[in-house]
Amino acid sequence: MVIEWLKYYNFNINVQDSENLEMNKIFQITNQQKYFYDILKNTQKKYQMKLSKTNSEEIAFRYFFSQWVHNMKTPVSIISLALQKFESEHLDTHDMPLAIFAMEIKEENDKLHNGLEQLLNILRMNEFVRDYEPEAVDLVDSLKELINFKKSLFIYNKVFPQIEHKEDNIKVLTDKKWNKFMLEQIINNAVKYSAIKGENKNIKFIIEKMDKCVNLKIVDEGVGIPKSDINRVFEPFFTGENGRKYRDASGIGLYISSLLAKNLKHKIQIQSEKNLGTTVTITYLIDY
Structure with a gap:
């Protein structure tokens, strides 16, 4: 300085x-x-x-x-x-x-x-x-590494990850480290609110390759988000109805994810239905 x-x-x-x-x-x-x-x-x-x-x-x-x-x-x-x-x-x-x-x-x-x-x-x-170091990242391999890294979290909470993709070698333009951190926040939330039900649950990672982009859908079978809260989940420290019902809610994870998605030039969307689960979709640009 x-x-x-x-x-x-x-x-x-x-x-x-x-x-x-x-x-x-x-x-x-x-x-x-x-x-x-x-x-x-x-x-x-x-x-x-x-x-x-x-x-x-x-x-x-x-x-x-x-x-x-x-x-x-x-x-x-x-x-x-x-x-x-x-x-x-x-x-x-x-x-x-x-x-x-x-x-x-x-x-x-x-x-x-x-x-x-x-x-x-x-x-x-x-x-x-x-x-920030943008590079071509193999999304399937990156997901497998992340799931293996967090395997104890999945096992302890009786939540089982499944990756679904029609093609291999799907390269997206992102920063590997920050993308991993962004996905970790979403996975932590998905596991936390799936484990609440106390029975075996699945989390699906669905990769869909489009013409100019790749959609990654993270689909859980958790408690879902009420309609009254869905538009505020990306706000800092917002916990909503689920935060009042269940412990360990910080209101930070999804806020960080949305902030990182914006910085990484990715698009992030969320859909949810109470008692049925939540789907978070991240849209990446394809690296040609």
Whole structure:
């Protein structure tokens, strides 16, 4: 930041001097006009100083908050390693209550880990433009990787993923990392509200290739969204009727998904029927 400031320091001074010269020519007419110009100039200077201070405070806040998240990830990782050791040492035991207890700890620890990762990605979203790398991504392979990455979430909640596609090697134009993060938010929501019913459920990933685009439909068999809430689900922190009924609703997941879809130049739509499930459709451009 300092290097950039020094690089353009002389240029900025010259621009400011030129502006002052031109403004002096304009305001030579009356002293009253010069007086008002000085007021405006001082006001602008104060505003720039305040803006600079605010930006510095925001950068500091993001830095310290990011460090806090990284520090919190350490005990979460230790718990995860301890659980892995426990599972390997007690693999042959038939103590079901103990096994269930360990599984429940793992599930809650995974929630902590996912929450911390979500916070980090939210902090990084301000630098999306610098971090954005569009490329040709194989959508089927990318989905398989993501499903495998989240397999414990599916298994624990008795939700079974199914990928349906008529063609292989379907390439879409996106950023692989940010697209994965966007899809994770939708999957987390789909699993959460499917598991509420307490029975085996499916989530279908239906890929439809069109002439100039690809539609990915994520179809769950969950509790659905009431008609009165459907138009507000992409608003930040909106939880609606389901948020009042069920725990762990944050109103962040779909908001982040819509924000990322917009930044990635994808289209996102949602359809739902109460007690029947929800379909989220993402439209990608095809990479030729």
